[in-house]
Amino acid sequence: MKKIIYLLTGLLFTLSLMAQDDSAMIKKITDEVLTNGKAYEYLRVLCKQVGPRLSGSPQAAKAVEVTKKMMEDLGADKVWLQECIVPHWVRGKKEEAKIIYAGGKTYPLDVTALGNSRGSGDKGVTANVIEVKDFDELKALGEKVIKGNIVFYNHPFVQTFINTFQAYGEAGKYRFAGASQAAKYGAIGCIVRSMASNVNDFPHTGVMGYNDSFPKIPAIAISTLDAEYLSKALKTKMAKQVYFRTNSQMLDSVKSYNVIGEIKGTEFPDQIITVGGHLDSWDLAEGAHDDGSGCVQSIEVLRVLKALGYKPKRTIRAVMFMNEENGGKGGDKYYEEAKAKGEKHLFAMESDEGGFTPRGFGVSGSKEVVEKVKGWMPLFHPYGLYEMHEGGGGADIGDLKQLGTVLSNIYPDSQRYFDIHHAATDKLEAVSERELKLSAAMMAAMIYLVDKYGL
Amino acid sequence: MKKIIYLLTGLLFTLSLMAQDDSAMIKKITDEVLTNGKAYEYLRVLCKQVGPRLSGSPQAAKAVEVTKKMMEDLGADKVWLQECIVPHWVRGKKEEAKIIYAGGKTYPLDVTALGNSRGSGDKGVTANVIEVKDFDELKALGEKVIKGNIVFYNHPFVQTFINTFQAYGEAGKYRFAGASQAAKYGAIGCIVRSMASNVNDFPHTGVMGYNDSFPKIPAIAISTLDAEYLSKALKTKMAKQVYFRTNSQMLDSVKSYNVIGEIKGTEFPDQIITVGGHLDSWDLAEGAHDDGSGCVQSIEVLRVLKALGYKPKRTIRAVMFMNEENGGKGGDKYYEEAKAKGEKHLFAMESDEGGFTPRGFGVSGSKEVVEKVKGWMPLFHPYGLYEMHEGGGGADIGDLKQLGTVLSNIYPDSQRYFDIHHAATDKLEAVSERELKLSAAMMAAMIYLVDKYGL
Numbered sequence: 001m002k003k004i005i006y007l008l009t010g011l012l013f014t015l016s017l018m019a020q021d022d023s024a025m026i027k028k029i030t031d032e033v034l035t036n037g038k039a040y041e042y043l044r045v046l047c048k049q050v051g052p053r054l055s056g057s058p059q060a061a062k063a064v065e066v067t068k069k070m071m072e073d074l075g076a077d078k079v080w081l082q083e084c085i086v087p088h089w090v091r092g093k094k095e096e097a098k099i100i101y102a103g104g105k106t107y108p109l110d111v112t113a114l115g116n117s118r119g120s121g122d123k124g125v126t127a128n129v130i131e132v133k134d135f136d137e138l139k140a141l142g143e144k145v146i147k148g149n150i151v152f153y154n155h156p157f158v159q160t161f162i163n164t165f166q167a168y169g170e171a172g173k174y175r176f177a178g179a180s181q182a183a184k185y186g187a188i189g190c191i192v193r194s195m196a197s198n199v200n201d202f203p204h205t206g207v208m209g210y211n212d213s214f215p216k217i218p219a220i221a222i223s224t225l226d227a228e229y230l231s232k233a234l235k236t237k238m239a240k241q242v243y244f245r246t247n248s249q250m251l252d253s254v255k256s257y258n259v260i261g262e263i264k265g266t267e268f269p270d271q272i273i274t275v276g277g278h279l280d281s282w283d284l285a286e287g288a289h290d291d292g293s294g295c296v297q298s299i300e301v302l303r304v305l306k307a308l309g310y311k312p313k314r315t316i317r318a319v320m321f322m323n324e325e326n327g328g329k330g331g332d333k334y335y336e337e338a339k340a341k342g343e344k345h346l347f348a349m350e351s352d353e354g355g356f357t358p359r360g361f362g363v364s365g366s367k368e369v370v371e372k373v374k375g376w377m378p379l380f381h382p383y384g385l386y387e388m389h390e391g392g393g394g395a396d397i398g399d400l401k402q403l404g405t406v407l408s409n410i411y412p413d414s415q416r417y418f419d420i421h422h423a424a425t426d427k428l429e430a431v432s433e434r435e436l437k438l439s440a441a442m443m444a445a446m447i448y449l450v451d452k453y454g455l
Numbered sequence: 456m457k458k459i460i461y462l463l464t465g466l467l468f469t470l471s472l473m474a475q476d477d478s479a480m481i482k483k484i485t486d487e488v489l490t491n492g493k494a495y496e497y498l499r500v501l502c503k504q505v506g507p508r509l510s511g512s513p514q515a516a517k518a519v520e521v522t523k524k525m526m527e528d529l530g531a532d533k534v535w536l537q538e539c540i541v542p543h544w545v546r547g548k549k550e551e552a553k554i555i556y557a558g559g560k561t562y563p564l565d566v567t568a569l570g571n572s573r574g575s576g577d578k579g580v581t582a583n584v585i586e587v588k589d590f591d592e593l594k595a596l597g598e599k600v601i602k603g604n605i606v607f608y609n610h611p612f613v614q615t616f617i618n619t620f621q622a623y624g625e626a627g628k629y630r631f632a633g634a635s636q637a638a639k640y641g642a643i644g645c646i647v648r649s650m651a652s653n654v655n656d657f658p659h660t661g662v663m664g665y666n667d668s669f670p671k672i673p674a675i676a677i678s679t680l681d682a683e684y685l686s687k688a689l690k691t692k693m694a695k696q697v698y699f700r701t702n703s704q705m706l707d708s709v710k711s712y713n714v715i716g717e718i719k720g721t722e723f724p725d726q727i728i729t730v731g732g733h734l735d736s737w738d739l740a741e742g743a744h745d746d747g748s749g750c751v752q753s754i755e756v757l758r759v760l761k762a763l764g765y766k767p768k769r770t771i772r773a774v775m776f777m778n779e780e781n782g783g784k785g786g787d788k789y790y791e792e793a794k795a796k797g798e799k800h801l802f803a804m805e806s807d808e809g810g811f812t813p814r815g816f817g818v819s820g821s822k823e824v825v826e827k828v829k830g831w832m833p834l835f836h837p838y839g840l841y842e843m844h845e846g847g848g849g850a851d852i853g854d855l856k857q858l859g860t861v862l863s864n865i866y867p868d869s870q871r872y873f874d875i876h877h878a879a880t881d882k883l884e885a886v887s888e889r890e891l892k893l894s895a896a897m898m899a900a901m902i903y904l905v906d907k908y909g910l
Contacts (some may be wrong), residue, residue: 030615034615035615058689159889160489162837162893164889197889357812382617382843383617384868386615387839413839415812415887415890415893416887416889416890418888432871433653434619434653434870438870
């Protein structure tokens with residue numbers, strides 16, 4: 001009995017020393033990031049020197065160059081490009097759209113072509129507009145009402161979800177699948193209310209996909225303000241028709257790259273820990289939150305560990321994934337190569353929910369892993385992180401699950417994200433330097449714990 | 456024994472039902488605020504129709520009118536003005552400041568007179584600049600070095616404090632007391648690095664105070680960007696002198712008002728619960744976060760309770776305090792009248808830390824009270840509030856402690872506050888509608904619990 005008590009006391013003592021060490025190390029990491037961190041400066045380069053960087057664009061190529069240089073400059077052991085073939089969608093000349101009132105007066109609308117959608121042709125589309133709130137209503141109206149018309153999905157975000165990603169998840173299907181669903185009933189054009197939490201005059205683009213069974217009709221998003229206006233106008237019966245023209249087209253796929261930087265592990269170099277974001281953005285926006293933030297935070301994770309002279313046991317990689325927005329080809333490639341090479345990917349974390357104040361983490365893994373990570377959470381309380389959600393990860397790292405990788409994401413505050421997501425307002429000025437850095441520090445702290453203790 | 460078990464089971468059952476009720480009510484409150492809440496619309500009026508509203512200004516008088524009307528319109532049982540006499544400081548014509556290089560070249564600086572400071576006179580102040588980082592350095596230099604010169608306090612925010620109010624607390628003394636401390640050693644002017652977390656070219660004003668034992672020298676804040684520039688310039692020895700002119704003056708005090716709206720309690724109408732913010736702002740800014748947010752959230756607390764048909768047991772008051780920024784006369788008056796009338800003030804909550812995402816509450820009260828409120832915190836977890844800090848309150852309600860009132864504050868995320876605090880950038884566009892509303896809902900939820908259970 002005495003022996004057990006000695007052992008237990010010893011264990012508790014060790015655990016508490018360990019926690020003290022970790023807490024000191026996490027403070028060192030955070031202090032370094034908050035005082036000397038470069039994440040915001042990196043982001044300034046991505047937003048202001050590179051700008052919007054849709055897959056296949058010259059800016060995407062420039063983003064590859066500059067982030068490679070950033071990782072070389074911070075002293076990563078190895079920095080390389082991983083080739084991937086990405087879709088090359090172009091918007092073409094600026095879209096045009098207007099309400100046509102009885103009598104011929106018109107009212108211009110703030111719109112954007114949906115990503116990957118086909119253009120309307122030079123003549124554009126002019127037709128009566130049928131407003132629906134959801135697919136059930138569309139189906140109930142059926143071909144008799146829909147045929148030859150434009151379908152307008154006016155499905156606002158549910159404001160009562162506290163996490164705005166839930167509202168995005170609920171409404172997003174109208175943007176992604178709305179055009180083909182409408183075409184199924186004979187619609188010739190599709191208008192979607194922008195996927196946004198707020199009401200203003202900035203349209204939000206985003207990816208859509210066609211179902212090959214139906215005609216591929218042109219599709220636009222309309223600003224939330226104009227969605228409300230159009231809805232009211234349609235109720236007056238003075239306004240029935242809308243004209244819109246989009247000029248987008250899908251060109252041939254092109255070569256692009258993921259950018260990877262790593263610090264080699266000293267004890268288990270074959271165990272890989274990945275932290276990443278996606279380098280491409282929509283063409284309307286600087287992609288400051290989506291996902292310049294995730295990229296520069298990931299680079300900052302390498303930078304701070306180097307700056308503190310930390311020698312990881314395991315290999316730590318920062319990955320700038322290409323083409324998350326309209327194809328996911330970078331993520332696919334990263335997984336395929338990992339699989340082909342038989343790499344051991346222990347843990348992968350993505351930051352792709354904006355560079356906001358950190359609130360916690362998401363984790364997908366075995367029950368034991370989840371419990372282990374939960375056990376670390378008190379170390380994050382001094383920084384205001386209290387939440388750990390099961391089922392974490394990200395679009396670019398999702399496939400790694402098939403290799404048994406524990407997936408994770410930094411979980412930032414979500415209130416402002418869908419005000420600016422995929423819109424021209426997603427620019428550097430919308431990012432708080434301290435929020436960005438604090439999240440980067442917390443990502444580095446989690447990577448440190450995973451590296452130190454394994455999973 | 457059995458009886459005790461029955462009793463305990465009964466008690467637990469009651470407690471759990473109670474928690475279910477409360478959790479449902481808090482969801483109702485939150486849903487109503489997030490879908491129909493008017494806080495942001497109220498704030499638009501305060502920022503865009505009224506604008507900057509320094510005590511004694513015509514806009515402060517207009518703010519009194521419009522917030523009175525808001526509370527009448529939402530159906531408060533009683534809305535009234537509480538007279539108070541406030542200082543009337545005016546900035547006068549725009550300040551001017553420049554570095555004078557050897558040879559006569561100049562470099563213009565972004566500056567603002569500090570609130571309540573005296574003007575420099577038309578000729579302005581021209582003198583050599585002595586940079587110090589703190590009072591210790593000032594003292595060590597002493598009269599020999601300081602006399603006849605301008606003192607420049609270049610004390611940056613400590614970035615490693617996670618709560619930015621801690622950095623403000625640490626640096627704020629140079630703004631408040633720097634001028635008189637410098638005058639003590641014979642300085643003829645005072646320049647303070649703006650109290651800000653970030654580095655940009657917006658100067659931040661704020662209150663200062665003179666010590667009557669020393670000459671009352673003019674005092675300005677310089678933007679953080681220009682503080683860094685000036686510091687570098689001074690090191691070159693090419694730049695020694697600065698010229699600045701301020702035109703501010705303190706006029707005679709004037710009559711103003713707190714604006715109070717209340718819903719009368721049904722069971723204990725003499726027990727008063729106060730929720731408030733301050734109506735005045737600095738003259739440079741729309742005062743969106745500081746403290747338009749606190750005002751409109753407090754009005755929203757009344758609105759949501761009315762909208763849900765909730766009949767409080769206790770009397771609930773929303774108070775727009777006047778003159779928090781440069782005198783605190785509104786808060787003084789509220790306390791004095793409460794004391795004179797022998798009012799029983801059970802609980803007072805202030806919102807004056809910006810309209811950001813809510814993270815928790817501060818509470819000052821007996822150990823029992825603190826424990827009771829802590830016991831309610833799980834009800835707030837679904838909304839992301841995990842923190843309860845002892846020692847809460849606010850500048851306008853602080854005196855109520857002498858009446859035994861439990862003091863509290865909503866505790867919002869602090870990362871962005873000192874980027875914009877007291878600067879021209881504190882405008883409506885810096886406020887997120889969802890963050891503002893979510894905090895308002897959490898304030899209403901806490902008021903509901905205090906009303907229901909007492910303290």
